Amino acid sequence: MISNPRPDSPTTNAARTSFWRRYVFSTDHKVIGLQYIALALVAVFVGMALSLLMRIHLILPGAILPLFGEIKPEQYLALMTMHGTIMVFFVLTTAPQSGFGNYILPLQIGAPDMAFPRLNMASFWTTFLAFLVLLAAFFVTGGAPGVGWTAYPPLSAIIGAAPGNGLGMDLWIASIALFCAGSLMGAINFITTVLDMRARGMTMMRLPLTVWGWLTTAAIALLAFGVLLAAGILLLFDRRLGTSFFVPGGLVISGEPNPHSGGSPILWQHLFWFFGHPEVYIAILPIMGIASQIISTFSRKPIFGYKAMVSALLAIGFLGFIVWGHHMFMSGMSPYSAFVFSLLTMVIGVPSAIKTFNWIGTMWGGKLRLEPPMLYAIGFVSFFVSGGVTGPILAQPAMDTHLHDTAFVVGHFHIIMGVATVFGMFAALTFWFPKMFGRHMSGSLSRLHFWITFIGAYCIFMPMHWLGMAGEPRRYSQLTELDYLKPLMGIQQFITIAAAVTIAAQFIFLFNLLWSLWRGKKETNPNPWKCTTLEWTTSNPPPHDNFGGIVPVVHHGPYEYSVPGATKDFVMQTEPVTTMPASN
Amino acid sequence: MPRSSYTTDGPTVPPDLGYGGGDNSGDGPNLPNYRERLRRCRVGLVVGLAPIVMLFVAFTSAYLIRQNTGQWDPHSSAYINDWVPVRLPMLLLGVNTLILLLSSVSMELARRQVMRESLLAPLANIPGIKTDEVTSFPWLSVTAILGIAFLAGQYLAWQALAARGFYLASGPSSQFVYILTGAHAVHLLGGVIALLFALRAAWSHQPIPSRRIAVDISAWYWHFMGVLWVYIFALLYFLK
Numbered sequence A: 001m002i003s004n005p006r007p008d009s010p011t012t013n014a015a016r017t018s019f020w021r022r023y024v025f026s027t028d029h030k031v032i033g034l035q036y037i038a039l040a041l042v043a044v045f046v047g048m049a050l051s052l053l054m055r056i057h058l059i060l061p062g063a064i065l066p067l068f069g070e071i072k073p074e075q076y077l078a079l080m081t082m083h084g085t086i087m088v089f090f091v092l093t094t095a096p097q098s099g100f101g102n103y104i105l106p107l108q109i110g111a112p113d114m115a116f117p118r119l120n121m122a123s124f125w126t127t128f129l130a131f132l133v134l135l136a137a138f139f140v141t142g143g144a145p146g147v148g149w150t151a152y153p154p155l156s157a158i159i160g161a162a163p164g165n166g167l168g169m170d171l172w173i174a175s176i177a178l179f180c181a182g183s184l185m186g187a188i189n190f191i192t193t194v195l196d197m198r199a200r201g202m203t204m205m206r207l208p209l210t211v212w213g214w215l216t217t218a219a220i221a222l223l224a225f226g227v228l229l230a231a232g233i234l235l236l237f238d239r240r241l242g243t244s245f246f247v248p249g250g251l252v253i254s255g256e257p258n259p260h261s262g263g264s265p266i267l268w269q270h271l272f273w274f275f276g277h278p279e280v281y282i283a284i285l286p287i288m289g290i291a292s293q294i295i296s297t298f299s300r301k302p303i304f305g306y307k308a309m310v311s312a313l314l315a316i317g318f319l320g321f322i323v324w325g326h327h328m329f330m331s332g333m334s335p336y337s338a339f340v341f342s343l344l345t346m347v348i349g350v351p352s353a354i355k356t357f358n359w360i361g362t363m364w365g366g367k368l369r370l371e372p373p374m375l376y377a378i379g380f381v382s383f384f385v386s387g388g389v390t391g392p393i394l395a396q397p398a399m400d401t402h403l404h405d406t407a408f409v410v411g412h413f414h415i416i417m418g419v420a421t422v423f424g425m426f427a428a429l430t431f432w433f434p435k436m437f438g439r440h441m442s443g444s445l446s447r448l449h450f451w452i453t454f455i456g457a458y459c460i461f462m463p464m465h466w467l468g469m470a471g472e473p474r475r476y477s478q479l480t481e482l483d484y485l486k487p488l489m490g491i492q493q494f495i496t497i498a499a500a501v502t503i504a505a506q507f508i509f510l511f512n513l514l515w516s517l518w519r520g521k522k523e524t525n526p527n528p529w530k531c532t533t534l535e536w537t538t539s540n541p542p543p544h545d546n547f548g549g550i551v552p553v554v555h556h557g558p559y560e561y562s563v564p565g566a567t568k569d570f571v572m573q574t575e576p577v578t579t580m581p582a583s584n
Numbered sequence B: 001m002p003r004s005s006y007t008t009d010g011p012t013v014p015p016d017l018g019y020g021g022g023d024n025s026g027d028g029p030n031l032p033n034y035r036e037r038l039r040r041c042r043v044g045l046v047v048g049l050a051p052i053v054m055l056f057v058a059f060t061s062a063y064l065i066r067q068n069t070g071q072w073d074p075h076s077s078a079y080i081n082d083w084v085p086v087r088l089p090m091l092l093l094g095v096n097t098l099i100l101l102l103s104s105v106s107m108e109l110a111r112r113q114v115m116r117e118s119l120l121a122p123l124a125n126i127p128g129i130k131t132d133e134v135t136s137f138p139w140l141s142v143t144a145i146l147g148i149a150f151l152a153g154q155y156l157a158w159q160a161l162a163a164r165g166f167y168l169a170s171g172p173s174s175q176f177v178y179i180l181t182g183a184h185a186v187h188l189l190g191g192v193i194a195l196l197f198a199l200r201a202a203w204s205h206q207p208i209p210s211r212r213i214a215v216d217i218s219a220w221y222w223h224f225m226g227v228l229w230v231y232i233f234a235l236l237y238f239l240k
Helices: A019-024 A029-059 A073-109 A117-139 A167-196 A209-240 A265-299 A306-322 A335-347 A349-363 A372-394 A397-403 A407-437 A443-469 A483-519 B034-069 B090-124 B139-163 B172-203 B208-238
Strands: B071-073 B078-080
Touching (some): A029 A407, A029 A483, A073 A167, A073 A209, A073 A407, A117 A167, A167 B034, A209 B172, A265 A407, A306 A335, A335 A349, A335 A372, A372 A397, A407 A443, B034 B172, B034 B208, B090 B139, B090 B208, B139 B172
């Protein structure tokens, strides 16, 4: 399933490289990109299985599940923690940036590979190791940690405080530290590649918006992951070396007075959310770029407001670093600080709205072709809007006081960060599948999968907003005895059924993916979608050096669709200026 | 669109002139020329320093906030300042600082030495031109030894701190001293390892361009480590 270098390409050197060097410990950015995508695919099915267990437990608390038994409260918390950690790090951070970015970015800027291929390989294997270390937490004494993906101390800092707080929690920290290292290596590579390896004529303002998305994301990752690493080191010191960075004094754990004193749990929240909020944009900015690319291509129109789109990406990336306090309105922060964080958070609505209006403006009056990539991209815009509008609601301290730590927040961030991003991944995969494998994914299966997932995801996460407004708190294993929550059980059951159906539909996607790899419609045309960017000038799949010895030269911006007077409705970035009408 | 309509307007540039993909296949014809590799590695290094800066920014902000808020006392509902300034072993740290600054000087001399060698190397191939044998003083080894001496000195400083009663877990101020100096020492150790790689490149007679890149990148990282140490020392001294 990995890219097959064309044997006739002069630079392939197929005989020189062994199976291991070519497919496993490969330095080829295309292989590494596919490795990341495969890792995210495994991770997303693990994470989905955990969420299904949680959903079943919420409506049938005493049920004895096959192969699993009864879910105890600490196990529920462990499921929740691992679901969040796996999904945030190994799916939402891994696939859009490291997966698709690795595969497509060098192709789109006309480079033969990443700037540091060996560093690239190291970053994948570090991430892979991080995933194994995280999964190992399930199998150690005490099991996986139950502290949530945010790992707030003092709970996360005290070893005896909960069953999963022993070795499981240490493995969690180790996994996150490894993931930080892997992501930083990736970010260094992405930035250096874009700055230093663009083809001749590929000015910054001719970069496809996908590349802008990956570049901005890499810059965010570069600044955010170092802070998470710092927080993780301090937490590990508190746990194992007796320091008190985060643990306050006067705690009594299981009847024993705790020896720590003087630490600040709020300090962890500051450090964590300084990383945690930009992390949301690490997941979604690459998808914004991908959606722009696909919507422009399938509307046969230039992207509406290219410079505005670039500015909005950069603005979101910058603003993401100064709003972390909105996760901490309930931590006892000064109302003056809360006001500033609230105001800054709502400012993010401006670049987000610019992007949304420009996507709609691009589609407006275009010749829309509703192929699967376009369907998924429109789905992304839909979820981006639905999940986005609840952002300003939660950004107000007065509203957040009521909604904090309720199912409302769960609904909000699952739609905006989870579902929207996953739809972007579906769009990206169906869009670039012919380039990666020389075959198409089945259109009818994709459409079936799209509609079930689109409707299913809304059925799962929209009712969570109502649950939250009615006061259903998040993160509790079992609240069936509370009178005020009893009338909400019907909604909980509806959500669980919707989740089961939606998860079942993902096997349509999995089948489609695997079936199409070997049996999908063959595609020998290098540019089946009539797209303008450089990756569509080379073969399916591209040879080892990407362009078969040719060095692309760029003459146009990336979205020259329906140019008046041009002979066809798109102008490739590599086409000489003479094919453009004289007026341009 | 058929592939035949793909056009370029300039002469086709062979892939080994500037578009080779970094260190993909080790030494070989696919490598771009070394000036491009040098520039690329320098860009990568500068980008790579950013997360190190952020790591220490995070530690510093935690340090300053902890120093200025103190500990929450639930009985009096107020913050109590429990910050005990750490009595640093100033003489020892001063000597260490001097050693590290000297190592930066020797590193710079090593960097200029290999740069000169790489500039003179093409001349040696021209018949009739005789280049003077460059007296190659082992600046790189000197730097590595000074670096290891600094690390040993830091170890002594930690022992001196412990002798004064400042252990890792003995209070809000001393834990930060250990974290800041320890994180710097780990990064400096990385620099020493980079130096050993550069030395290996020199001893195994790798081509001058590869050596120059190894030395150049190590040098800039090394200077950065020096600046970082001066910053940490100043922070711990002036804001103790």
